Amino acid sequence: MQYLAGGGEDPLKGKLEILASAAKYDVACTSSGTDRHNDGTGTGNCFAAGICHSFSSDGRCISLLKILFTNECIYDCKYCINRASNDVPRAAFTPEEVVRLTLEFYRRNYIEGLFLSSGIIGNPSLTMELLCRTVWLLRNRYQFNGYVHVKAIPGADPELIRAAGFLADRMSVNLELPTAEGLRALAPGKHRKNILTPMRQIQTGIRENQSDLVVYRNAPRFVGGGQATQMIIGATPENDWQILQVTESLYQKFELKRVFYSAFVNVTGDRALPSLPGGPPLLREHRLYQADWLLRFYGFQASELLDESRPFFNVMLDPKEDWAVRHLEQFPVEIRRAPLERLLRVPGIGVKSARRIVAARRNADLTFQDLKKIGVVLKRALYFITCGGKMMYPVKLEEDYIVRNLTDVRERVRFGSDGMTYRQMSLFDDGRFTGAVSAAEQRQAAAGQF
Numbered sequence: 086m087q088y089l090a091g092g093g094e095d096p097l098k099g100k101l102e103i104l105a106s107a108a109k110y111d112v113a114c115t116s117s118g119t120d121r122h123n124d125g126t127g128t129g130n131c132f133a134a135g136i137c138h139s140f141s142s143d144g145r146c147i148s149l150l151k152i153l154f155t156n157e158c159i160y161d162c163k164y165c166i167n168r169a170s171n172d173v174p175r176a177a178f179t180p181e182e183v184v185r186l187t188l189e190f191y192r193r194n195y196i197e198g199l200f201l202s203s204g205i206i207g208n209p210s211l212t213m214e215l216l217c218r219t220v221w222l223l224r225n226r227y228q229f230n231g232y233v234h235v236k237a238i239p240g241a242d243p244e245l246i247r248a249a250g251f252l253a254d255r256m257s258v259n260l261e262l263p264t265a266e267g268l269r270a271l272a273p274g275k276h277r278k279n280i281l282t283p284m285r286q287i288q289t290g291i292r293e294n295q296s297d298l299v300v301y302r303n304a305p306r307f308v309g310g311g312q313a314t315q316m317i318i319g320a321t322p323e324n325d326w327q328i329l330q331v332t333e334s335l336y337q338k339f340e341l342k343r344v345f346y347s348a349f350v351n352v353t354g355d356r357a358l359p360s361l362p363g364g365p366p367l368l369r370e371h372r373l374y375q376a377d378w379l380l381r382f383y384g385f386q387a388s389e390l391l392d393e394s395r396p397f398f399n400v401m402l403d404p405k406e407d408w409a410v411r412h413l414e415q416f417p418v419e420i421r422r423a424p425l426e427r428l429l430r431v432p433g434i435g436v437k438s439a440r441r442i443v444a445a446r447r448n449a450d451l452t453f454q455d456l457k458k459i460g461v462v463l464k465r466a467l468y469f470i471t472c473g474g475k476m477m478y479p480v481k482l483e484e485d486y487i488v489r490n491l492t493d494v495r496e497r498v499r500f501g502s503d504g505m506t507y508r509q510m511s512l513f514d515d516g517r518f519t520g521a522v523s524a525a526e527q528r529q530a531a532a533g534q535f
Contacts, residue, residue, distance in 0.1 A: 198232030267321030433466030
């Protein structure tokens with residue numbers, strides 16, 4: 086921020102430092118899925134916009150101004166840095182200040198939109214009213230057409246949530262913790278019913294709006310980018326099986342666009358919280374993101390990936406590899422004949438590459454070299470596929486053998502003289518993501534081939 090004319094530092098700078106830092110633990114935002122172009126009368130546009138340093142559906146790296154309206158809060162959640170009993174610097178914007186920041190950052194080409202959340206100041210309805218006022222000013226007084234993601238505050242007046250839905254591109258209601266028991270233990274002021282109520286309201290509003298848009302093309306959009314939620318992982322004792330069941334239920338019952346997972350970071354030191362001697366459970370968070378991808382795009386069900394007898398993911402394998410080695414009776418898959426749904430279950434074959442295989446084999450008998458060009462990650466797939474009845478290399482279809490080769494670099498099959506090179510397995514195998522990125526950015530961009 087700049088200094089104001091006449092001397093003295095801009096007071097917004099101090100607020101921005103506090104409230105941008107306070108927002109970093111909220112990960113429930115992503116590309117909006119909303120397409121809205123500028124009509125020439127306003128500022129900005131919204132075309133596949135999303136979160137800071139993430140990737141939109143068209144491959145662009147995009148950014149948001151991500152802040153809290155205030156970090157003051159009436160609740161005393163044991164895991165939250167902004168809990169009422171925590172002695173931290175407090176600040177609160179006015180709606181006009183958030184508008185000023187958004188427009189000035191946008192005009193400098195720093196951002197493409199706004200992610201606005203908040204602690205609870207006064208009561209839920211007052212907080213939601215302030216958020217609505219902020220977005221209303223952006224949309225109506227300044228004709229801002231950029232992407233806006235707003236938190237729906239549990240317990241707020243439904244009319245305020247409805248009003249926000251017609252102003253925002255995406256909304257989210259944080260589930261906070263996977264189970265009601267965990268919420269009662271660590272967030273006694275919050276109730277699961279209060280959280281699910283606005284989630285259901287938003288779902289109903291989206292459905293009704295879709296019907297209205299069929300009849301009235303120019304009807305205003307209600308949460309056009311859908312809704313999302315976030316769960317903290319590792320603060321309470323739920324296992325991966327329980328978390329995945331909750332995730333699947335949210336997708337099926339509330340039609341969410343995304344469920345986000347946030348590895349628990351002990352920022353308050355409360356004695357009711359786990360000590361985490363190994364640090365935040367980042368690898369566990371990553372495996373849950375991978376499993377979430379399998380639920381949404383690969384046709385898997387939670388019951389296929391985990392069960393009561395095996396409630397945690399194998400951290401040494403990604404969930405798709407882990408499922409495959411436990412179901413070797415379904416392999417090998419013949420690339421030239423297998424239907425799309427079977428191709429999607431092969432480790433190393435993603436959604437795009439599976440569709441390319443189906444399209445390409447109509448005109449030619451595919452070879453392993455062709456699969457590499459299509460984008461198949463052969464160092465994972467070669468244990469599970471055949472081309473014309475033949476495997477790429479002589480390998481044993483045995484669980485121990487395959488797991489050993491997938492996890493031990495010294496025993497991994499080395500590619501031969503056909504131009505295919507060997508390298509360590511990575512999240513970024515297909516080369517789409519290069520350069521220096523933070524761990525958080527890697528976790529949120531982990532949409533590679535499984």
